[in-house]
Amino acid sequence: MGSPMFELMRHDVTFPLYVEVDEIYNLACPASPIHYQHDPVQTTKTSVHGAINMLGLAKRVGARILQASTSEVYGDPVVHPQTEDYWGHVNPIGFRSCYDEGKRCAETLFFDYRRQHDLGIKVMRIFNTYGPRMHAHDGRVVSNFVVQALRGEPITIYGDGRQTRSFCYVDDLVDAMVRLMGTPHEVTGPINVGNPNEFTMLTLAETVLEITGSSSDLVFKDLPHDDPQQRRPDITLARESLGWQPTVELEEGLRRTVEYFARTLPARA
Ligand SMILES: O=C(O)[C@H]1O[C@H](OP(=O)(O)OP(=O)(O)OC[C@H]2O[C@@H](n3ccc(=O)[nH]c3=O)[C@H](O)[C@@H]2O)[C@H](O)[C@@H](O)[C@@H]1O
Structure with missing residues (x-):
């Protein structure tokens, strides 16, 4: 960031952007359910108008473009683990739909730009x-x-804590992203990127308590609407086409995350 070649611009992707670039990583969109449900109309706009604007930019300047899509395109999956050819099980009118359907529509736009313009x-x-x-x-x-x-x-x-997720450490994700951007033109994805080790939320809570040495109690709250019951990526395609697999397992990743928050959390007033 200290490089004189580095330029930071603050820009809302729902408006067109005119810059000269070779590669675009489109990560724009709130990712946390409570944040993306706060202003759902804007969330859909960010994914859909944002994709249109960034694809338009890529087409104009001949840039490669990577879309940060999501496991949420599989909804509450009935196929487990999820492979890329699974079309998903998504509620089109629920509280999560702004994110799920927004990201699904963005994928549609990406593939239509590919078919129409060979992007x-x-x-x-x-x-x-x-x-x-x-x-x-x-x-x-x-x-x-x-x-x-x-x-x-x-x-x-939330709920009984027996729902599952498979957690990927951020450095592993970034590594996969850069590798995917560097693949030949014929590699388009969609491609799952995640850590296939699957945990219940109860196990996650116990692991966090163990690492922090905390004696916090567990409290049970309502399960959010349409909360997926299980989630685990099949990463065969990522292994084959990117030569990639995760290297940081949950316990180590949590240790690093705990260390970060222990250092940066402001003391409670
Ligand atoms: O990363 C993904 O693959 C996608 O899924 C996430 O959705 P979700 O898996 O529901 O993410 P969390 O909000 O972290 O929830 C994970 C699980 O933990 C539970 N939870 C969450 C928060 C909490 O305090 N307690 C709790 O039990 C949720 O109910 C859910 O079952 C987000 O929608 C996106 O960031 C993302 O695209």
Whole structure:
């Protein structure tokens, strides 16, 4: 970031952008369910208008473009683990739909730009990524549990805590992203990127308590609408076409995340 070649621009992707670039990583969109449901219309606009604007930019300047898609395109999956050819089980009119359907429509746009304009597209379906530099109020499960444990506050388990997720450490994700961008034109994805080790939210809570040495209690809260019961990526395609697999397992990734929050969390007033 200290390089004189580096330029940071603050821009809302729902408006067109005119810059000269070779590669575009389109990561724009709130990712935490509580944040993306706060202004759902804007969430859909960010995914759909944002994709149109970034694809238009890629077409104009001949750039390659990578879309941060999501495991949420599979909805509450009935196929397990999820492979890229599974079309998903998504509620089109629910509270999560702004995100799920927005990201699904963005994928449609990417593939239509490919078919109509032969654009260099790369679509990556990201599964539950976490790590240092998450916001303390992000609202997703890993940062919630870590912050609660460090503060000695109750750990909020939604539902009975037996739903599962497969957590990917951020450095592994970034590595896969850069590899995907560097693949030949014929590699478009969609391609799952995540860590296939699957845990219940109860196990996650116990692991966080163990690592932090916290004595926080567990409290059980209502399960959010349409919360997927199970999620685990099949990453055969990522292994084959990117030569990639995750290297940081949950316990190590949590240790690094705990260390980050322990260092940066402001003391409670
Ligand atoms: O990363 C993904 O693959 C996608 O899934 C996430 O959705 P979700 O898996 O529901 O993410 P969390 O909010 O972290 O929740 C994970 C599980 O933990 C539970 N949870 C969450 C927070 C909490 O305090 N307690 C708790 O038990 C949720 O109910 C859910 O079952 C987000 O929608 C996106 O960031 C993303 O695209």
